[in-house]
Amino acid sequence: MSLTEILTRDLNPPQKKAVETMDGPVLILAGAGSGKTRALTHRMAHIIASGLASTDEILCVTFTNKAAKEMEHRIFKILADLNVPVTRELWVNTFHSFCVRVLRQHIDLLDYKKPFTIYDSGDQLALIKRVMVALNINDKMFPSKNLQSRISNAKMLGLTPDNLRGGGSSQIKMDPKTLDVYSRYEEEMKRANAVDFDDLLLKTYELFRMYPAILEQYQNKFRYIMVDEYQDTNHIQYLLVQMLAKAHRNLCVVGDEDQSIYSWRGADISNILDFEKDFPEAVVIKLEENYRSSSNIVSAATKLIANNTQRKEKTLFTNNPEGDLIQIREERNEYDEARFVAKTIQSMISSGESNLNDYAIFYRTNAQSRVLEEQLRTIALPYRLIGGIRFYERAEVKDILSYLRLSQNFSDDMALKRIINVPARGIGKTTLEQIEQKANDSRISLFEATQLLINERHFNAGTTSKLRRFLDLIEDLAIQQKQFRLSEFYSIVLEKTEYVNILKKEDTPEAEARISNLEELDNAIAQFEKERGDEASLSNYLEELTLASDLDNADNNASAITMMTMHISKGLEYPYVFIIGCEENLFPSVRGEDESVDDIEEERRLAYVGMTRARQKLWMTHTKMRRVWGQEQMNPPSRFLREIPKEFTSFSSGALGVQAPRFMSNSRFGSQNNSYSDNNYSNNTNYDDYAQPSYDDDFSQTHQVGKSSGYSKGQRVRHPTFGVGAIFSTEGAGDTLKISVLFQDNTIKKFVAKYARLEKV
DNA sequence: CGTACCGACCTTTTT
DNA sequence: GGTCGGTACG
Numbered sequence: 176m177s178l179t180e181i182l183t184r185d186l187n188p189p190q191k192k193a194v195e196t197m198d199g200p201v202l203i204l205a206g207a208g209s210g211k212t213r214a215l216t217h218r219m220a221h222i223i224a225s226g227l228a229s230t231d232e233i234l235c236v237t238f239t240n241k242a243a244k245e246m247e248h249r250i251f252k253i254l255a256d257l258n259v260p261v262t263r264e265l266w267v268n269t270f271h272s273f274c275v276r277v278l279r280q281h282i283d284l285l286d287y288k289k290p291f292t293i294y295d296s297g298d299q300l301a302l303i304k305r306v307m308v309a310l311n312i313n314d315k316m317f318p319s320k321n322l323q324s325r326i327s328n329a330k331m332l333g334l335t336p337d338n339l340r341g342g343g344s345s346q347i348k349m350d351p352k353t354l355d356v357y358s359r360y361e362e363e364m365k366r367a368n369a370v371d372f373d374d375l376l377l378k379t380y381e382l383f384r385m386y387p388a389i390l391e392q393y394q395n396k397f398r399y400i401m402v403d404e405y406q407d408t409n410h411i412q413y414l415l416v417q418m419l420a421k422a423h424r425n426l427c428v429v430g431d432e433d434q435s436i437y438s439w440r441g442a443d444i445s446n447i448l449d450f451e452k453d454f455p456e457a458v459v460i461k462l463e464e465n466y467r468s469s470s471n472i473v474s475a476a477t478k479l480i481a482n483n484t485q486r487k488e489k490t491l492f493t494n495n496p497e498g499d500l501i502q503i504r505e506e507r508n509e510y511d512e513a514r515f516v517a518k519t520i521q522s523m524i525s526s527g528e529s530n531l532n533d534y535a536i537f538y539r540t541n542a543q544s545r546v547l548e549e550q551l552r553t554i555a556l557p558y559r560l561i562g563g564i565r566f567y568e569r570a571e572v573k574d575i576l577s578y579l580r581l582s583q584n585f586s587d588d589m590a591l592k593r594i595i596n597v598p599a600r601g602i603g604k605t606t607l608e609q610i611e612q613k614a615n616d617s618r619i620s621l622f623e624a625t626q627l628l629i630n631e632r633h634f635n636a637g638t639t640s641k642l643r644r645f646l647d648l649i650e651d652l653a654i655q656q657k658q659f660r661l662s663e664f665y666s667i668v669l670e671k672t673e674y675v676n677i678l679k680k681e682d683t684p685e686a687e688a689r690i691s692n693l694e695e696l697d698n699a700i701a702q703f704e705k706e707r708g709d710e711a712s713l714s715n716y717l718e719e720l721t722l723a724s725d726l727d728n729a730d731n732n733a734s735a736i737t738m739m740t741m742h743i744s745k746g747l748e749y750p751y752v753f754i755i756g757c758e759e760n761l762f763p764s765v766r767g768e769d770e771s772v773d774d775i776e777e778e779r780r781l782a783y784v785g786m787t788r789a790r791q792k793l794w795m796t797h798t799k800m801r802r803v804w805g806q807e808q809m810n811p812p813s814r815f816l817r818e819i820p821k822e823f824t825s826f827s828s829g830a831l832g833v834q835a836p837r838f839m840s841n842s843r844f845g846s847q848n849n850s851y852s853d854n855n856y857s858n859n860t861n862y863d864d865y866a867q868p869s870y871d872d873d874f875s876q877t878h879q880v881g882k883s884s885g886y887s888k889g890q891r892v893r894h895p896t897f898g899v900g901a902i903f904s905t906e907g908a909g910d911t912l913k914i915s916v917l918f919q920d921n922t923i924k925k926f927v928a929k930y931a932r933l934e935k936v
Numbered sequence: 937c938g939t940a941c942c943g944a945c946c947t948t949t950t951t
Numbered sequence: 952g953g954t955c956g957g958t959a960c961g
Binding site for chain 1: 937938945946947948949950951
């Protein structure tokens with residue numbers, strides 16, 4: 176059998192074509208679950224095994240670190256099976272990690288020192304705020320978050336302050352104030368020897384523009400280039416790809432415009448839609464057979480996405496069995512919703528056949544995970560949460576990392592600012608303000624400003640000695656850093672800063688948790704050393720860490736339900752999937768007044784992504800009432816539910832015992848008109864509708880709370896001040912029993928039962 | 937200077 | 952309902 180035959184057996188014709196077409200530009204439009212990764216890895220292995228390029232002459236760009244790791248692993252596996260020896264590294268990267276790699280080599284040409292520091296978006300924001308103070312710009316008039324995103328957008332378009340000034344060739348205008356901030360920000364970044372996420376791409380682009388010889392080196396090196404998730408590339412990424420592919424024109428891009436969900440991050444869907452204009456000779460391959468999901472799921476998702484206008488006409492189909500109907504479930508509120516999910520999983524698990532790892536719960540916003548966690552914990556179902564508050568964003572972790580950063584780069588102002596008084600060493604706000612003032616005026620780093628002020632005898636003796644001690648500590652750490660291995664240095668930092676000692680003295684559960692996080696960081700460092708061996712330097716570690724995400728570190732071995740946002744779910748699959756919170760205003764979420772058709776279409780693509788993750792069974796839930804920012808909201812079911820043809824769905828409700836509020840009466844729930852399409856949504860809700868206990872099924876039984884209290888959900892009560900209402904929920908028991916009451920004006924108030932003079936009526 | 941409390945803002949989504 | 956930044960007080 177020939178090599179090609181071996182690599183293409185078990186593939187369908189378009190997959191085969193993808194593996195066989197190695198030279199020239201190739202556009203692969205890969206529908207969800209169409210065996211894309213399989214085709215790609217085989218294609219890469221084919222190129223290497225047939226000797227067209229060695230491993231290090233191929234550049235493969237993916238969207239997440241996790242995808243990169245996975246792809247690399249699979250390519251190596253295939254090559255090993257073919258007995259092809261691999262001696263050189265394979266360049267499977269994210270755009271950002273690729274750029275780090277390039278900059279690590281050449282950043283000195285851009286007037287930076289090696290090693291450079293990477294600022295994450297938190298550092299970026301902090302620096303923007305500081306620049307605003309220096310420039311006397313009011314945060315109220317120009318919100319710093321706003322400026323941050325404008326600057327970031329400019330960078331993603333490849334625009335520097337110089338480009339934006341002078342009108343130049345650019346049509347994009349930036350208002351003068353923002354431009355001032357942008358310029359000064361850049362200046363400060365350079366002084367701090369730091370680059371931000373966007374810079375990684377922009378600086379690499381600039382490097383290539385300024386030094387054609389270096390560009391040429393990479394152009395020649397990479398005989399083949401492949402970009403995954405091409406629909407999510409932004410302009411600067413597009414420019415980089417075009418540049419790099421210029422010499423050989425062996426560019427293969429893969430994507431699915433129906434899964435483009437990152438436009439808010441600058442992703443430009445036209446990059447994929449216009450690929451054939453950029454490369455008229457491109458071979459276009461469509462992978463349209465879905466191998467992942469049951470046909471009900473595929474049909475439902477296909478019908479849903481057909482409502483979008485910005486897409487290439489294509490048909491996703493499957494030969495898989497029909498499978499179960501999509502379960503659409505209505506619940507009364509988010510607690511019932513979470514309970515429904517938890518109980519459903521529990522009962523399915525207990526009947527055997529499946530295990531916890533088979534289940535995933537998706538939601539639109541991270542905030543939705545909280546209630547879910549509570550419910551899963553109460554019935555003792557293990558879960559793992561991906562995203563949300565990241566490990567590396569925990570305060571104590573950031574603190575220690577700031578020590579590591581500062582000891583490597585004294586100019587790292589954001590790190591210094593964070594830890595100059597952590598743990599507390601008596602250096603207060605006024606002192607720091609004076610240091611910042613000096614730094615701003617003299618355009619020097621905070622570290623240097625501190626030294627200068629000490630030498631100028633600016634401070635009193637007490638402050639001076641505290642500052643002196645801090646500077647000595649950092650200088651000492653800088654020396655230790657060079658002498659010890661990373662893991663040893665880490666212990667030294669913990670010891671010399673007394674960080675852990677001070678936490679231990681606190682003796683609170685919070686402090687305990689922090690200590691254990693720092694232990695976890697210790698483990699992570701040990702792991703890193705094990706993996707990288709001699710290359711486990713501090714700067715490498717900081718680099719990798721800044722670019723790491725939660726998804727990369729998720730522990731998939733433990734048996735647990737996985738919870739994440741739909742955005743993170745892209746590229747993953749699970750036998751059983753729950754999509755919760757399918758309500759208007761939440762999903763699709765509306766972003767203020769400026770909502771556009773484009774926004775809704777992107778939300779719809781997000782729904783499409785979420786749904787197509789499910790292999791066997793999919794639940795989509797919505798609630799009549801939900802608490803958002805502590806406010807009760809009643810939103811109609813998501814339009815996306817309505818857009819799924821009824822023949823693919825099965826509806827059930829855990830809120831039937833509750834008389835449907837008026838706006839529901841015309842909907843699928845109460846009438847012969849069996850669709851979501853005409854909700855007469857009204858806020859004019861009769862609170863009585865919610866006052867009745869529900870008794871329709873297992874999941875929403877009246878629960879009796881507290882042994883002697885006798886308060887139960889739905890019980891009507893009178894409050895001396897607020898009048899008559901109905902008990903909406905309860906928490907705690909005995910003296911700490913708290914009761915939430917829904918009053919006639921549709922507000923909810925929470926009382927401690929012991930003190931509130933509630934009277935049953 | 938450190939702490940404790942208050943109110944604004946938050947909720948998209950990530951490298 | 953939670954977090955973070957600002958303010959007031961000890």
